[in-house]
């Protein structure tokens with residue numbers, strides 16, 4: 005299979021590229037700032053925020069990769085930054101998706117769009133595919149509009165909602181931040197009343213490929229185990245051999261940021277795939293079991 009991944013340098017993009025390369029697929033990854041070396045395939049430059057010439061760049065990426073599937077992951081993902089820079093967030097997340105979806109449709113490729121659990125307001129939790137989106141911050145608004153645009157551009161597209169954690173070679177991401185804090189002996193304050201249902205990025209990557217290769221279309225939720233933010237922190241501390249006493253219970257609204265965040269974004273699905281939801285400790289083990297690929301620095305927590 006030939007696959008084009010937008011945002012291939014991101015947390016999920018890295019895991020997806022690695023998974024596809026390990027399967028023997030031909031992988032093309034888009035980057036704003038192409039790296040000198042990318043171990044998983046061919047690098048394609050793409051800047052989604054640049055409105056003039058963007059359709060040309062998107063068309064060019066499709067022409068180079070000739071993909072069977074486009075996994076559209078690139079987005080402005082920092083929730084506070086989206087609030088502070090609404091135009092940039094809209095042009096990247098909505099405009100960028102519009103151009104990629106239309107280029108993909110013209111090329112006759114399949115389109116898989118990675119959305120988010122943050123399309124919901126977080127008041128009830130356990131959201132299924134039938135729940136109407138109700139975003140409470142700008143990031144969520146851009147992702148909802150992008151979902152609509154992707155579906156309008158290609159009714160055969162798959163729109164995936166979920167959330168994930170992982171370890172990236174450059175050390176970015178929430179999990180790396182938690183590990184850094186715990187290793188430095190700093191306390192984490194996490195809410196026992198804020199819920200989500202995350203998957204490790206490598207597991208989500210496998211499920212994205214399965215959905216991409218299926219004939220399925222429309223909105224699909226890919227939930228992991230239902231857990232509170234505090235329970236997640238405890239599981240992380242235990243898995244990585246760090247002090248669980250540093251993981252303390254805090255309020256869901258204790259984090260001061262520029263953007264409001266939904267409290268309970270846990271998902272369910274009415275279309276379970278051929279896989280179990282899984283348990284948190286087993287999922288955490290998948291992050292360290294594979295080890296780093298050749299030429300890549302060990303991820304934090306794997307030593």
Ligand SMILES: NC(=O)c1ccc[n+]([C@@H]2O[C@H](COP(=O)([O-])OP(=O)(O)OC[C@H]3O[C@@H](n4cnc5c(N)ncnc54)[C@H](OP(=O)(O)O)[C@@H]3O)[C@@H](O)[C@H]2O)c1
Nearest residue numbers: 011013014015016036051052053077078079081096120167
């Ligand atoms: N992280 C989560 O917990 C989470 C949860 C639910 C859904 N999602 C969704 O999953 C997808 C992947 O998230 P992630 O956490 O892997 O993202 P990430 O690590 O923040 O990476 C985002 C990627 O998008 C690229 N990008 C950003 N702005 C761009 C632009 N203007 N033009 C071209 N590329 C641009 C970035 O390129 P550079 O490397 O050049 O900056 C990067 O490769 C996103 O669509 C996100 O909304 C994420």
